[in-house]
Amino acid sequence: MEFSKFDVSSLMEITKRPDLLFVRGSGSWLEDQNGKRYLDFIQGWAVNSLGHSSPEMVLALREQSQLLINPSPAFYNIPSINLASRLTSNSCFDRVFFANSGAEANEGAIKLARKWGQINKKGAYKIITMKDSFHGRTIATMSASGKPGWDSIFKPQVDGFLKAEINNISSVESLIDNNVVAIMLEPIQGESGVIPANIEFLKDLRILAKKHDLLLIVDEVQTGMGRTGKLFAYQYSDIEPDIMTLGKGIGGGLPLSALLAREEVCVFAYGDQGGTYNGNPLCTAVGLAVFDIISKKEFLDSVLRKADRLSKGLMHLSNKYSLLGERGFGLLRALVLSSNDANHIVEEARNLTPEGLLLNAPRPNLLRFMPSLNVTDAEIDLLLEKLDYIFERISKD
Incomplete structure (x- = not known):
């Protein structure tokens, strides 16, 4: 379904939104009006602590x-x-x-x-x-x-x-x-x-x-x-x-x-x-x-374990592509770039096919990661794989 079929003119313009419409979500995934799925590492800006529609x-x-x-x-x-x-x-x-x-x-x-x-x-x-x-x-x-x-x-x-x-x-x-x-x-x-x-x-x-x-x-x-x-x-x-x-x-x-x-x-x-x-x-x-x-201890322990996996993966990408490191606590992390390409990377990630990736760039040289707290190891690995692909492609441009 074409986005142009939806009349958004009644909505007040308070941010620049891409031309896509999300219609459902489950866990770490969102789906748009055309059925395309997106791995969501924004989660409403750290809002969806248990993912979409838990x-x-x-x-x-x-x-x-x-x-x-x-x-x-x-x-x-x-x-x-x-x-x-x-x-x-x-x-x-x-x-x-x-x-x-x-x-x-x-x-x-x-x-x-x-x-x-x-x-x-x-x-x-x-x-x-x-x-x-x-x-x-x-x-x-x-x-x-x-x-x-x-x-x-x-x-x-x-x-x-x-x-x-x-x-x-x-x-x-x-x-x-x-x-x-x-x-x-x-x-x-x-x-x-x-x-x-x-x-x-x-x-x-x-x-x-x-x-x-x-x-x-x-x-x-x-x-x-x-x-x-x-x-x-x-x-x-x-x-x-x-x-x-x-x-x-x-x-x-x-x-x-x-x-x-x-x-x-x-x-x-x-x-x-x-x-x-x-x-x-x-x-x-x-x-x-x-x-x-x-609040369960085993859940909080799992957050720390997954955070370690995400941190090590981001640091590997930083070393591989000569970036400026990563930082954070738990599942609130940032990857510091060596250029001001963060917004471009966010767009590239969203446009990946067959599945997109949702990222956040609070600064021109930085990506922020705020996945659901019950994100899986496989989803963290998929994020890192998609980022690796994007960085590799950008490095060849």
């Missing part, structure tokens, strides 16, 4: 949709209670607020920190974030982000976000004054090219925050829920943050996110925070099904 998620959706979909967040419901309990029992946090997107969870974290500052630090409101960071697309989370150019798109920005350098503790300390209330960062900067915060840096941040009576906020929208081989990436550094945000993988593809905080930080008054769909039983029931699979 049986466990489909079952949870079916069963919960027949019971209760949305009674309103003004009332309790069983799935949200159970998922909140799972999250707090497996982390250092005491309370959970459910939302619909990572940006909304981060917005909530900013609000919570500022409210805490009003109560405990004489109105302190500034938050130190990192250069090249990404925290969402609301006005406040864009202001918090350190993505180049975002400080001028929707002027005026929300005031109060100071930018330090990741893995440079002195750059953080130099920004602290009486108006600073918190430090906020991604344990791994995804959009900037999979840049991990060093374990030592995270430990130093925890010490620094405690010394100055600041809150430490970890944005684990991309790194949380098993993506790095631990349930939460902050656990690699053996620290206890004050606030954490989750998104993407927590819903396995459904709109679900979470704001978690320690008891003494939970200072919202009635009416300070809310949302029409927040914590609805349909999404949290699916989140519960996802959590119960991902």
Whole structure:
């Protein structure tokens, strides 16, 4: 079926999309309107933690949709209670607020920190974030982000976000004054090219925050829920943050996110925070099904094993084609190219026949890999085989 038969003119243009239409998916594979299959190593930008249309998620959706979909967040419901309990029992946090997107969870974290500052630090409101960071697309989370150019798109920005350098503790300390209330960062900067915060840096941040009576906020929208081989990436550094945000993988593809905080930080008054769909039983029931699979030790061990296979394979390609190496934690990885051909490689991969390959290029010289956490060894090997073919062909051009 020709793509031109579909009238897409009613959709607002917010990104450049290729002329193809996906109609179904299963596991690591998507299928377009003509029946062509694509090996998906984007998975909705690390969203589909169990792949496309996982049986466990489909079952949870079916069963919960027949019971209760949305009674309103003004009332309790069983799935949200159970998922909140799972999250707090497996982390250092005491309370959970459910939302619909990572940006909304981060917005909530900013609000919570500022409210805490009003109560405990004489109105302190500034938050130190990192250069090249990404925290969402609301006005406040864009202001918090350190993505180049975002400080001028929707002027005026929300005031109060100071930018330090990741893995440079002195750059953080130099920004602290009486108006600073918190430090906020991604344990791994995804959009900037999979840049991990060093374990030592995270430990130093925890010490620094405690010394100055600041809150430490970890944005684990991309790194949380098993993506790095631990349930939460902050656990690699053996620290206890004050606030954490989750998104993407927590819903396995459904709109679900979470704001978690320690008891003494939970200072919202009635009416300070809310949302029409927040914590609805349909999404949290699916989140519960996802959590119960991902949180098992054998599952997390399998993520690390597959990550090692992917890492070694990418490094082999890097050495073979004189690239600049690979990096990452778990199944969030990047391959650094020796040229700015990343977008060209993404297009070449998508156009492969008989089966395409879906890749992501957050930077012109870098490919990012975010497969489902239950991707198979065979699918990792197939990815590497297809990449090898593309690099070989490009090297001959």
